[in-house]
Amino acid sequence: MLIVKTIQEFMNAKSDLGRKDTLGFVPTMGYLHDGHIELVKRARKENKFVVASIFVNPTQFGENEDLSSYPRDFSRDKKLLEQHECDILFYPSAKEMYPSVQPMETFVVPGKTAERLEGQLRPGHFRGVTTIVSKLLNIVGPTTTYLGQKDGQQVAVIKKLVSDLNFSTKIVVVPTVREPDGLALSSRNTYLTSVQRKKAPYLYSSLLEAFSLYKKGETNTNILKESIIKHLKNDEEIRVDYISVADSNSLEELDIASKGSMISAAIWLGNTRLIDNIILD
Amino acid sequence: MLIVKTIQEFMNAKSDLGRKDTLGFVPTMGYLHDGHIELVKRARKENKFVVASIFVNPTQFGENEDLSSYPRDFSRDKKLLEQHECDILFYPSAKEMYPSVQPMETFVVPGKTAERLEGQLRPGHFRGVTTIVSKLLNIVGPTTTYLGQKDGQQVAVIKKLVSDLNFSTKIVVVPTVREPDGLALSSRNTYLTSVQRKKAPYLYSSLLEAFSLYKKGETNTNILKESIIKHLKNDEEIRVDYISVADSNSLEELDIASKGSMISAAIWLGNTRLIDNIILD
Numbered sequence: 001m002l003i004v005k006t007i008q009e010f011m012n013a014k015s016d017l018g019r020k021d022t023l024g025f026v027p028t029m030g031y032l033h034d035g036h037i038e039l040v041k042r043a044r045k046e047n048k049f050v051v052a053s054i055f056v057n058p059t060q061f062g063e064n065e066d067l068s069s070y071p072r073d074f075s076r077d078k079k080l081l082e083q084h085e086c087d088i089l090f091y092p093s094a095k096e097m098y099p100s101v102q103p104m105e106t107f108v109v110p111g112k113t114a115e116r117l118e119g120q121l122r123p124g125h126f127r128g129v130t131t132i133v134s135k136l137l138n139i140v141g142p143t144t145t146y147l148g149q150k151d152g153q154q155v156a157v158i159k160k161l162v163s164d165l166n167f168s169t170k171i172v173v174v175p176t177v178r179e180p181d182g183l184a185l186s187s188r189n190t191y192l193t194s195v196q197r198k199k200a201p202y203l204y205s206s207l208l209e210a211f212s213l214y215k216k217g218e219t220n221t222n223i224l225k226e227s228i229i230k231h232l233k234n235d236e237e238i239r240v241d242y243i244s245v246a247d248s249n250s251l252e253e254l255d256i257a258s259k260g261s262m263i264s265a266a267i268w269l270g271n272t273r274l275i276d277n278i279i280l281d
Numbered sequence: 282m283l284i285v286k287t288i289q290e291f292m293n294a295k296s297d298l299g300r301k302d303t304l305g306f307v308p309t310m311g312y313l314h315d316g317h318i319e320l321v322k323r324a325r326k327e328n329k330f331v332v333a334s335i336f337v338n339p340t341q342f343g344e345n346e347d348l349s350s351y352p353r354d355f356s357r358d359k360k361l362l363e364q365h366e367c368d369i370l371f372y373p374s375a376k377e378m379y380p381s382v383q384p385m386e387t388f389v390v391p392g393k394t395a396e397r398l399e400g401q402l403r404p405g406h407f408r409g410v411t412t413i414v415s416k417l418l419n420i421v422g423p424t425t426t427y428l429g430q431k432d433g434q435q436v437a438v439i440k441k442l443v444s445d446l447n448f449s450t451k452i453v454v455v456p457t458v459r460e461p462d463g464l465a466l467s468s469r470n471t472y473l474t475s476v477q478r479k480k481a482p483y484l485y486s487s488l489l490e491a492f493s494l495y496k497k498g499e500t501n502t503n504i505l506k507e508s509i510i511k512h513l514k515n516d517e518e519i520r521v522d523y524i525s526v527a528d529s530n531s532l533e534e535l536d537i538a539s540k541g542s543m544i545s546a547a548i549w550l551g552n553t554r555l556i557d558n559i560i561l562d
Contacts, residue, residue, distance in 0.1 A: 007447060019300035102531075105392025106411060106445035112386055130387060131446075134415075138447040164387035165412075166288060166419040250383075 001082045003089045007139055010090055014141070022047040025142030025169070027133065030054035031071040031187040032080050035177040039146040040084045042174055051140050052081050053090040055097060060128025071190050090140065097135060108134045108165070113251050114157045117244055117264065118275070129154060130161045137167050145169045150176040150184045152262050152277040156251050176276070178204065184276045196269040199235050203267055206231035207278045210245075210263050214280055219257045221245035228265060241266035241273065248279055282363045284370045288420055291371055295422070303328040306423030306450070308414065311335035312352040312468040313361050316458040320427040321365045323455055332421050333362055334371040336378060341409025352471050371421065378416060389415045389446070394532050395438045398525055398545065399556070410435060411442045418448050426450045431457040431465045433543050433558040437532050457557070459485065465557045472553040480516050481555060484548050487512035488559045491526075491544050495561055500538045502526035509546060522547035522554065529560055 004010045017023065024043030028036050043050045054077060061067035074091070081089055098104050107127055114126035137145070145162075147155050155173050162171055176184045182204040183189065183197075192200055209231050210224040218224060225243045232238050246253050248262035257263070257280060264277035285291045298304065305324030309317050324331045335358060342348035355372070362370055379385050388408055395407035418426070426443075428436050436454050443452055457465045463485040464470065464478075473481055490512050491505040499505060506524045513519050527534050529543035538544070538561055545558035 011449070017300070019298070102441075102444065104445050105394060106442045107390050107392075108387065108415075108446070109390045110387050134389075135445075135447045138449060141449070160383075161387045163383070164385050164416075165389070166416045168292070168419060168422070 001078075001086050001089055003078065003091055005091055005093065006096055007092070010088070010139060013088055017049060021049055022143040023049045023051060023141065025136075025140050025145045026050070026052040026086075027136050027145065027147075028052060028054055029056045029070065029187065030077050031073055031190075032077045033177070033185040033187065035148050035150060035185040037080060037084055038174050038177050039148060040081065040086055042172065043144070043146050044085050046144065046172075049088075050086045051088045051090060051142065052086045053092075053136055053140070055090075055092055055132070055136075057128055057132040058094055058098070059131060060125050062122055062124060065122070066188075066191075071187055090136075097132070107131045108161065110157050110161060113160050113249075114153070116153075116246075116251055116253070117242055118153050118266070121241060121266070121273075126154075126157050130157060133158055133161060134165070134167075137162075137169055142169045144172055146172050146174055148176060149173050149279070150186065150276065152248065152264055152275075152279075153251060156249055159249065182208070184274075186274070188272060188274070191272040192269060196237070196272065199237060199269060200274060202232060202235060202238060203265060203274050203276050207263055207265060207276060211278050211280070214257055214263075221254050221257050221261075224257060224263065228263075232265075232267060237269060239268040241268060282359075282367050282370055284359065284372055286372050286374065287377055288373070291369070291420060294369055298330060302330055303424040304330045304332060304422065306417075306421050306426045307331070307333040307367075308417055308426065308428075309333060309335055310337045310351065310468065311358050312354055312471075313358045314458070314466040314468065316429050316431060316455075316466040318361060318365055319455050319458050320429060321362065321367055323453065324425070324427050325366050327425065327453075330369075331367045332369045332371060332423065333367045334373075334417055334421070336371075336373055336413070336417075338409055338413040339375055339379070340412055341406050343403055343405060346403070347469075347472075352468055371417075378413070388412045389442065391438050391442060394441050394530075395434070397434075397527075397532055397534070398523055399434050399547070402522060402547070407435075407438050411438060414439055414442060415446070415448075418443075418450055423450045425453055427453050427455055429457060430454050430560070431467065431557065433529065433545050433556075433560075434532060437530055440530065463489075465555075467555070469553060469555070473550060477518070477550040477553065480518060480550060483513060483516060483519060484546060484555050484557045488544055488546060488557060492559050492561070495538055495544075502535050502538050502542075505538060505544065509544075513546075513548060518550060520549040522549060 024047035026039045108130040181201040206228040243265045261280045266275045305328035307320045389411040462482040487509040524546045542561045547556045
């Protein structure tokens, strides 16, 4: 696996590729877990060439968020990517992506898909996401980009970015990978105390409860959401940030759930915020 | 010359290209004049493949601007491009670029380079420009994009867009083409009455006057600007919109002119607004 730290090196490495060679791209912030590895495996299976990026993007973190403490383990990440036959790891510095000589002033700004849910608590977060993803897509030029379903709103915002600005990459969304007890894998799970860790699976089980009501025929989203709240109230430490039943593309909130709706929720356990979602089928 | 009206057709046409084949791109709003043709000639000389686009982009026009009356002459444009050996003309409809089914919500928003001069009178104009240029660059994927120096601020904003978002195209800026009397060619010159047309060259001659002062050693930008105002005041019908001596990349206003500074001005003649600039060398 080739590790490149500058855009110029990446361009040189890429120039070996033939025009018809497919390139699968897995953008990450590092501290890889099995969720990321599923993306790499899928990219490996479907492309001649696999590129992963590790970049903890400062512009998508708010002022009071965990940019400086975000977990990092480059040597472990590198080993994992090598094991799964990634061809190039793009690992730029913040200065490489945001040079300070002529400071960045052009941003890619998403619209209403980015305003609710995560966007409500984290203003500017998705502007950081769409800007860095645009930069990475322009540098990497992938045939297909692989994203995890766990960040359901991020998937919706990036799909809309790609369609609105005519990026030529396909987007493949890979199902959420979970611990045996149902907790969605996330780099931020490492922040949980062992007591919180035991409570964290309530998030997914509350979504499953709503899903099972839906499968029994309940489509009233107020009733589905109430079942989630009731389930989460079983534990005092859990604070609910939002519960939503929305169209999985536009993220518009729905009165009636149907195929393709996304049930999602965000909760706090102490200082750690967890998100998860289920798409109705 | 192939004329394609949809993005999909363009992608199909482009798939014949080899990976190392260079592609020169000339984005236009049509109603072509010799200024555009210079861009096409330069692209022809420097590339295996030449693509021009004609698209009167609604998102860069303000509500009270001339979108509906903007001059158009497709059959003449087509003939001119064929004569100059353009390979593909991309000629999409507004609906193709901005589908109404899932309305556009992601925009590319420029920063301070876009705020002054043209940006001051035309809020939102450059957001429309950077958004459509991003879309076109993603669709066309050019090796080199050719722009005219006449729109000096547009050049600066697009250069910053390309650098900030890591588009892989090079930007080549082609000198302004002028009428024998000095008036910069512009599709909007057609709006001038014959009396106004006779006065329009004052704009360029006023810039030349400042330039000649500079060449004699005057670098105080207040004095340079005053010489322009004085020259333009020779005619009562001319209303000055702005006069600027700025860094040609950042467009920051300067106290002292030097090599690379851009002297620019915008004037009204009746309802027609003319712009022009000179780069100091």
